[in-house]
Amino acid sequence: MLKIFNTAKNKKIDFIPINKDEVTMYVCGPTVYDYIHIGNARPIIVFDVLYRLLSSIYPSVKYVRNITDIDDKINSKALQNNETIFELTKRTENQFIKDYKDLNAIKPDIEPRATEHIDEMIEMIQQLIENKNAYEAKKHVLFRVKSWDKYGKFANKSYDEQEHGARVEVADYKQDPADFVLWKPSSDDEPSWDSPWGKGRPGWHIECSAMVKKHLGENFDIHGGGLDLIFPHHQNEIAQSCCANKSDKFANYWMHNGFLMSEGQKMSKSLGNFYTINELLNEFSGNAIRLVLLSTHYRKPLDFTKSKLIEAENLINKLSDFINKNKNEKQDENIDEFKNALCDDLNTPLAISIMWKYQKENQIGKLLKSIELLGFDIKNSDKSQIPQEIKELAEKRNQAKIEKNFAESDKIRNKIKQLGYEIKDTPNGYEINKI
Ligand SMILES: [Zn+2]
Known part of the structure; x- marks a missing residue:
């Protein structure tokens, strides 16, 4: 049973939808x-x-x-x-x-x-x-x-x-x-x-x-x-x-x-602790940012720091290596314990600790399912490995496309291809992949 802390009632209650x-x-x-x-x-x-x-x-x-x-x-x-x-x-x-x-x-x-x-x-x-x-x-x-x-x-x-x-x-x-x-x-x-x-x-x-x-x-x-x-x-x-x-x-x-908070203080441009997602993604993967944000319960104040992000990137890289080595093994996919944590007013810190436990116990089936529910995209965890040059070209191509300069955008796409990467357009934007 999903339980949600309802601000309007100021307490955690059972979630019963109007239409199930x-x-x-x-x-x-x-x-x-x-x-x-x-x-x-x-x-x-x-x-x-x-x-x-x-x-x-x-x-x-x-x-x-x-x-x-x-x-x-x-x-x-x-x-x-x-x-x-x-x-x-x-x-x-x-x-x-x-x-x-x-x-x-x-x-x-x-x-x-x-x-x-x-x-x-x-x-x-x-x-x-x-x-x-x-x-x-x-x-x-x-x-x-x-x-x-x-x-x-x-x-x-x-x-x-x-x-x-x-x-x-x-x-x-x-x-x-x-x-x-x-x-x-x-x-x-x-x-x-x-x-x-x-x-x-x-x-x-x-x-x-x-x-x-x-x-x-x-x-x-x-x-x-x-x-x-x-x-x-x-x-x-x-x-x-x-x-x-x-x-x-x-x-x-x-x-x-x-x-x-950011680096222990209220975020402000003058303190140098104001991080845009665009900037952070040049250095870190989306998975690592996600892991930092989900490691604190959503109702609690969160102190975001670059050192936490570095640590999270390491953990994600290790997780990714582990999965790449073990992904073909079929195992039990019952993640009730993990799901119960999320159903308790979205207790992501507890859910994440259960995810690590699945990894430790070599429970690949459970691990993959829990990764999916937390929204980590382990396939893309090597995004930070895409060279800055390619990212910049892809952004230029995207701008050209927005400005309907298709000749230019095609030209840049070919250049990216020659450098060993391909751009894929999706309904949500574009993706860069190694060929
Ligand atoms: Zn609104």
Whole structure:
């Protein structure tokens, strides 16, 4: 029996899906304005393992992870880079897909983009206005927090603890400092869509509520994300969805991964402990990064260090050698002990220790099955052996392909081939293999 710590109930409980034939799961995805860093990778890996585990238990799992491609951070970054918003989001999204693929994370079933769901957001906002949970003021639409008496319950924050406008000046269009934006006007150089309230763009929180409803319906099984999203993002998602749908139900189980520190401190560019996945993958394999992230239980704070990564790479290399030497032996594949660890609120540290035990006991069948559920791609564990020159050429070829310069991309592909490697395009990006 799978047990999950449900943030909404603040305890570990049995997981009972709404429909046992298809489990539904939504995870808040990245805002595509910059490369993802090691902190962003944590929920990707954690919920990838959950997805694999659920898929091993239930006949079908529908996993939705959104891409936020409209946000103020995107607008300012595009301006700073002197590129269009579309160029920035497309480039960053491609890099994101490449990064999670290199981390061996399975592509979610649906990866909806916010900009492709503006109609659904407008519809939901209209519903909220109709239900008197939202109001229009000076071309903005705001959610009226006091219209819903359950607001704050999920995040366990009373009205006074919500810190709205405590330190910042409260905008004059708000009826109450706690009210949050559903729609806002855009200036001429910002992206905008027509709406009943004039040209503008959605607030961040409404994006997830609208995409959840479109792809998973009003009530679904699991909603995941980082601890930092509980307030205000997830609290606001719940308020919007419950009020628009006139329902008490939204996600039945809420799962949140803990914070990530880097080299013992909060990650920051000035401290030199800010690692993008793209950078780390130049030096280390996706398997090693995965092993470090999964070696701490997902709800605990994690201290990521390069020395842990070096150690993990060694362990993965040894594991890979062991498997290459022993892979043909057929053995018992019963991994109940291992699976029970994962079913206990995704206890990956315990599951990993059982995996090492299988290796020690020479239980190849069990070892291979446990490796698969944790998502290690042992075939690719020699990825770090691919020369930097080849990686750079492959990236150049990918850029040429994105720019539809096919003559150039073919030329680079041939060059890579002459150097003894081949590029394979997949739905998730490209792969480099030795010929
Ligand atoms: Zn979200």
